[in-house]
Amino acid sequence: MRIKEVQIQNFRLLRDVAVGFEDRTTLIVGRNNSGKTSIAELFRRLLGDKVPSFRIEDFSLGCHECFWTAFEASNAGTPAPDIVELLPSIKITIDITYDIDAPDLGPLSECIVDLDPDSSDARLVLTYGPRPTAPAALFTDLAVGDDVAINRRNLFRALGSRVQAAYAASLEAVDPNDPTNRKSLEPKTLTTLIRGGFINAQRGLDDDTHRERDVLGKVVEVLFQSALTDPVDPEKRTTAEQLKEAVEQIQGDLHAGFNAKLTSLLPTFDLFGYPGLSDPGLVTETSFDVEKLLNDHTKVRYVGVNGMTLPETYNGLGVRNLVYMLLQLLRFFREYQATPTAAGVHLIFIEEPEAHLHPQMQEVFIRQLDQITSAFVAQLNENRPWPVQFVVTTHSPHMANEARFEAMRYFLSVPDGEGMRRSVVKDLRKGMGGATEPDREFLHQYLTLTRCDLFFADKAVLIEGTAERILLPAMIRKTDSAATGQPQLGSQYLTVMEVGGAYAHRFFDLLSFLELRTLIITDIDAVKPNDGGKRVAVPVAEGAFTSNGCLKALFGDDVSPEALLGKTAAEKTTGIRRIAFQIPEAQDGPCGRSFEDAFILANPARFPLGDGDRALAAYAFAGDQKKSTFALEHAIEHIEWNVPRYIAEGLRWLAEGNPAPAEPAPPVAVEIVADAAGVAVNVAEVGDNG
Numbered sequence: 016m017r018i019k020e021v022q023i024q025n026f027r028l029l030r031d032v033a034v035g036f037e038d039r040t041t042l043i044v045g046r047n048n049s050g051k052t053s054i055a056e057l058f059r060r061l062l063g064d065k066v067p068s069f070r071i072e073d074f075s076l077g078c079h080e081c082f083w084t085a086f087e088a089s090n091a092g093t094p095a096p097d098i099v100e101l102l103p104s105i106k107i108t109i110d111i112t113y114d115i116d117a118p119d120l121g122p123l124s125e126c127i128v129d130l131d132p133d134s135s136d137a138r139l140v141l142t143y144g145p146r147p148t149a150p151a152a153l154f155t156d157l158a159v160g161d162d163v164a165i166n167r168r169n170l171f172r173a174l175g176s177r178v179q180a181a182y183a184a185s186l187e188a189v190d191p192n193d194p195t196n197r198k199s200l201e202p203k204t205l206t207t208l209i210r211g212g213f214i215n216a217q218r219g220l221d222d223d224t225h226r227e228r229d230v231l232g233k234v235v236e237v238l239f240q241s242a243l244t245d246p247v248d249p250e251k252r253t254t255a256e257q258l259k260e261a262v263e264q265i266q267g268d269l270h271a272g273f274n275a276k277l278t279s280l281l282p283t284f285d286l287f288g289y290p291g292l293s294d295p296g297l298v299t300e301t302s303f304d305v306e307k308l309l310n311d312h313t314k315v316r317y318v319g320v321n322g323m324t325l326p327e328t329y330n331g332l333g334v335r336n337l338v339y340m341l342l343q344l345l346r347f348f349r350e351y352q353a354t355p356t357a358a359g360v361h362l363i364f365i366e367e368p369e370a371h372l373h374p375q376m377q378e379v380f381i382r383q384l385d386q387i388t389s390a391f392v393a394q395l396n397e398n399r400p401w402p403v404q405f406v407v408t409t410h411s412p413h414m415a416n417e418a419r420f421e422a423m424r425y426f427l428s429v430p431d432g433e434g435m436r437r438s439v440v441k442d443l444r445k446g447m448g449g450a451t452e453p454d455r456e457f458l459h460q461y462l463t464l465t466r467c468d469l470f471f472a473d474k475a476v477l478i479e480g481t482a483e484r485i486l487l488p489a490m491i492r493k494t495d496s497a498a499t500g501q502p503q504l505g506s507q508y509l510t511v512m513e514v515g516g517a518y519a520h521r522f523f524d525l526l527s528f529l530e531l532r533t534l535i536i537t538d539i540d541a542v543k544p545n546d547g548g549k550r551v552a553v554p555v556a557e558g559a560f561t562s563n564g565c566l567k568a569l570f571g572d573d574v575s576p577e578a579l580l581g582k583t584a585a586e587k588t589t590g591i592r593r594i595a596f597q598i599p600e601a602q603d604g605p606c607g608r609s610f611e612d613a614f615i616l617a618n619p620a621r622f623p624l625g626d627g628d629r630a631l632a633a634y635a636f637a638g639d640q641k642k643s644t645f646a647l648e649h650a651i652e653h654i655e656w657n658v659p660r661y662i663a664e665g666l667r668w669l670a671e672g673n674p675a676p677a678e679p680a681p682p683v684a685v686e687i688v689a690d691a692a693g694v695a696v697n698v699a700e701v702g703d704n705g
Contacts, residue, residue: 045426050438062211595665605630
């Protein structure tokens with residue numbers, strides 16, 4: 016039994032989304048404020064101890080107009096049932112798949128309402144909607160004036176304290192094949208069917224050396240409680256019972272000795288001179304139980320030397336974070352074991368597990384989740400299954416690239432009316448545009464090797480090679496400086512990928528799927544056939560074709576350099592993707608074939624080109640240069656130069672369409688290096704602010 020899909024309507028940024036869940040681990044990725052935290056918070060409400068309840072702030076901003084429309088209808092005297100229909104509801108639809116041959120479906124049995132013997136899906140719909148009395152509860156005594164702005168402000172201020180009285184949660188089992196076939200259930204049925212566990216992003220692991228936090232020690236209490244009712248391991252039950260007996264014995268000793276002496280410290284009332292209030296026989300009684308002892312006085316400490324133990328804060332935050340998460344997972348497992356009637360699904364949310372973990376540890380953690388589960392089942396549960404599903408939200412490219420495409424759900428925030436936004440969920444299991452399976456496999460392998468942060472960036476630049484990679488941060492600064500008052504690319508979250516001209520086009524489907532504004536900087540790579548018919552590299556003026564795979568994919572295999580030079584900005588742009596390749600610095604001027612000779616032509620005063628054909632001279636001069644040395648020289652030593660025109664135009668285009676501040680700021684560029692075969696070999700960050 017497992018959750019297959021969840022559909023969410025009108026909760027915060029999740030205006031109308033569907034999120035598919037994997038059998039074991041689902042990875043939720045995306046930029047900041049794209050709704051990743053909202054889905055965890057939603058399930059925290061659904062699977063908590065109380066009946067789900069929401070506030071006015073929890074309704075999507077796009078729903079606010081529905082409240083206003085209902086308010087106006089109420090003022091116009093519209094009947095209450097019609098006003099109820101105008102009010103918005105938060106709705107969560109949960110599809111659960113199960114084994115039709117299972118001998119016992121447990122609490123899911125009462126949720127199955129269809130009569131199809133071959134159906135293996137059940138659907139639960141929880142609705143937080145208006146009560147029949149909602150119009151009166153929401154709108155009574157609200158003043159109506161001529162100023163609409165004031166009316167709106169008064170309305171939503173009042174709704175903040177009225178929504179919970181006017182709304183209620185209801186749960187229904189719905190036939191997946193016939194929405195009219197429904198059965199009402201108690202809302203708490205959801206928590207008997209699905210057990211929740213949450214490891215929050217804020218885990219209280221701050222490095223506070225002045226006040227001991229003992230975050231790990233709090234987990235011990237839960238492990239003790241679960242051991243008392245462990246159905247599998249009698250040794251753990253015995254140990255827990257022995258601990259309880261030891262505390263009871265201490266309790267007896269306290270009562271017999273400690274409290275007798277403590278009582279002797281009490282004064283008698285005749286000292287106060289009150290008539291009739293002679294000592295009424297007051298005694299002291301000091302008591303504690305195992306739970307309080309564990310909760311208030313037990314700490315987890317690290318083993319030291321010479322008999323010393325070290326407190327939690329004496330270890331690094333990364334180690335403490337990892338230990339905490341592992342202990343929490345064990346706690347969730349033990350709690351599930353100790354439940355007399357176990358839920359059919361155990362859903363565990365882990366928010367931002369990468370906090371304080373170095374990259375290799377991040378990769379190991381996400382990779383080992385399945386192994387951790389298997390170890391718990393094999394070693395602690397006699398191989399009886401633990402029906403757990405993990406949902407991990409992350410900002411880490413190391414975790415994102417460790418997972419398969421199919422396990423990722425990409426959250427994207429898009430405009431939803433004036434001043435409002437909503438989330439769109441891209442399910443990579445359901446496809447990636449028109450990408451073929453070979454391209455999907457190539458992209459997965461490439462991104463796994465490169466640790467690319469495509470899933471978290473605002474914009475992307477795909478570049479050819481080493482020289483562009485080294486000089487791009489400086490080119491961004493120079494281009495921004497020349498565009499005062501315009502959007503500054505250095506203020507935007509940019510990822511830079513070195514992919515080579517032969518592979519850039521294989522990213523197009525993924526980039527479109529992610530709706531990522533992208534600039535591809537590539538080389539015109541002019542070639543012509545030699546006497547043997549083999550195409551060889553030549554200056555642009557002599558070229559008959561291009562050998563660049565990306566340009567051929569966009570403009571045809573037989574496109575000529577001359578035709579490429581005639582392409583307009585519109586022809587180089589497809590939606591939110593644009594390609595940039597070498598063009599003359601001035602009309603009818605010489606044109607470079609690669610980045611190096613284009614750079615030389617953009618800065619003729621710096622290079623001895625002579626009075627002849629400058630394009631040919633630049634081509635020859637560039638051929639004698641080592642790319643990395645050439646780039647480093649101009650990045651560090653000779654920093655006064657002009658950005659080649661084709662790159663400057665592309666960077667200005669890329670900077671548009673983003674509400675970033677206009678002031679220049681150092682760029683953020685992630686370096687992804689590929690060898691000559693296009694296989695990435697390492698990743699690093701470049702740019703002043705890393």
